[in-house]
Amino acid sequence: MTMKLPYYPGCTLKTKAKNFESSALEVAKSLDIELIELPRWNCCGVVSSIVSDNLIEHLAPIRNLIRVQEMNEHGLVENENRLVALCSMCFNVLKRSNLRVKENPDDMQTINDFMYKEEDYEGKVEVIHLLEILRDMGFDKVKEKVKKDISSLTIAPYYGCMLLRPKSIAIDNTEDPKIEKDLMMALGARTVENPFRKMCCGGHQTVQDKYAVARNTHTIINGARKAGADMMITSCPLCAFNLDNRQKLVKEAHPEFEHMPVLYFTQVMALAFGIDEKYMGFEDNYIDPRPLLREKGLLKAVSHKE
Amino acid sequence: MSKIVKITKEAAEFLNKIEELSGEKITSCIQCGICSSSCPMVNEMDLMPSQIMSMTILGQKEEILESKSIWICASCFNCKVRCPRELDLAKVAEALRQVVLRTATDKININDIPEDEIMELPQIAIVAACRRLTN
Numbered sequence A: 001m002t003m004k005l006p007y008y009p010g011c012t013l014k015t016k017a018k019n020f021e022s023s024a025l026e027v028a029k030s031l032d033i034e035l036i037e038l039p040r041w042n043c044c045g046v047v048s049s050i051v052s053d054n055l056i057e058h059l060a061p062i063r064n065l066i067r068v069q070e071m072n073e074h075g076l077v078e079n080e081n082r083l084v085a086l087c088s089m090c091f092n093v094l095k096r097s098n099l100r101v102k103e104n105p106d107d108m109q110t111i112n113d114f115m116y117k118e119e120d121y122e123g124k125v126e127v128i129h130l131l132e133i134l135r136d137m138g139f140d141k142v143k144e145k146v147k148k149d150i151s152s153l154t155i156a157p158y159y160g161c162m163l164l165r166p167k168s169i170a171i172d173n174t175e176d177p178k179i180e181k182d183l184m185m186a187l188g189a190r191t192v193e194n195p196f197r198k199m200c201c202g203g204h205q206t207v208q209d210k211y212a213v214a215r216n217t218h219t220i221i222n223g224a225r226k227a228g229a230d231m232m233i234t235s236c237p238l239c240a241f242n243l244d245n246r247q248k249l250v251k252e253a254h255p256e257f258e259h260m261p262v263l264y265f266t267q268v269m270a271l272a273f274g275i276d277e278k279y280m281g282f283e284d285n286y287i288d289p290r291p292l293l294r295e296k297g298l299l300k301a302v303s304h305k306e
Numbered sequence B: 001m002s003k004i005v006k007i008t009k010e011a012a013e014f015l016n017k018i019e020e021l022s023g024e025k026i027t028s029c030i031q032c033g034i035c036s037s038s039c040p041m042v043n044e045m046d047l048m049p050s051q052i053m054s055m056t057i058l059g060q061k062e063e064i065l066e067s068k069s070i071w072i073c074a075s076c077f078n079c080k081v082r083c084p085r086e087l088d089l090a091k092v093a094e095a096l097r098q099v100v101l102r103t104a105t106d107k108i109n110i111n112d113i114p115e116d117e118i119m120e121l122p123q124i125a126i127v128a129a130c131r132r133l134t135n
């Protein structure tokens, strides 16, 4: 039976990371999961308010959680309090705000009073990442859907910050995460460990100081390269931008630097599941992974939109 | 030889303010330096995270608020998960930034960024930078 889950896309999956959304929705479909977009969702605010006296920045995330209640009331989903996020940043901020109000009933009351035109948030929603859904259903179920042998690919998982820190929101061990590695192995890929897999890419500093971010990118990509990887995977569109597009600046500063493709984990899943290439959206990756995938015999000679 | 540092009333008020805004007991820092050695941005900083803690305790307001470090902290929470005192330096840095930003000061002006660069950036980068670096 199809598992129907409320799904929060967030702004970037509708614009710069369309390839993340399109590949994720198709992959989910293959696994009999229907991700139903939250009606009237709003931007989550991206970063959690972390000063004690600023409650207003929690409104936007909580309003999205009210939409999950409404989906249940309107019969779009049945008795389903999980809200699935794909973007690591959205996941982090939605989960942190949810915890904040669950642990502080006074804050919940203040927010509910402030949004008096909305129904009250009852504190029952659970914010969950797609990776957790896959782990909970069992990576052996993922394995069953594999149609293409991708054992020629050596992949370095990259976790960054927002899936793991702070500990209260972590989807895996903060210091020794395995979830992405386990998933890639279930798909049949080889994996290697990048010592910098949990190192911050620099996040929003990319706006203020792109060269500082490029220095982190250099360290992280070199770590993956030295470990023997062909490509990296991520679940965060901001990490993806910093690790992928900022390689342009790394190359300018270090002409000997070798580019490395950075993919969303769902793009690799789609590849292994034999899903139509149009859903993978490789044309939106800055470092085009297609030459590498062709070289490995994993893509047809001439592909979609090239 | 021990050195005696006199904490002025203003310095104590500054520490109180930052402890209140961040919600962190900054004086419990034992200066072990784990935060600084775990920080992915430390090479870009003029004051190390552990120095921010000790200088806040001593109320060295000007030096800290004029430092590059508080603006370059990426709120990655690596220091927080490793600090033996479970101190959250991302919150301390945010509190320090807020002291400046709440005087109607912006650290960045998005309009200064060339349009082609803005068009390239993902939305989450722009929204996050505005939240952390503008009032």
Ligand code: SF4
Binding pocket: B028, B029, B030, B031, B032, B033, B034, B035, B036, B049, B050, B053, B082, B083, B084, B085, B086, B087, B089
């Ligand atoms: S890790 Fe914690 S206790 Fe150690 S210096 Fe940093 S803030 Fe202080």
Ligand code: SF4
Binding pocket: A200, B035, B038, B039, B040, B041, B042, B049, B072, B073, B074, B075, B076, B077, B078, B079, B080, B089, B090, B093
């Ligand atoms: S939260 Fe800030 S100070 Fe702490 S490790 Fe990350 S960048 Fe460094």
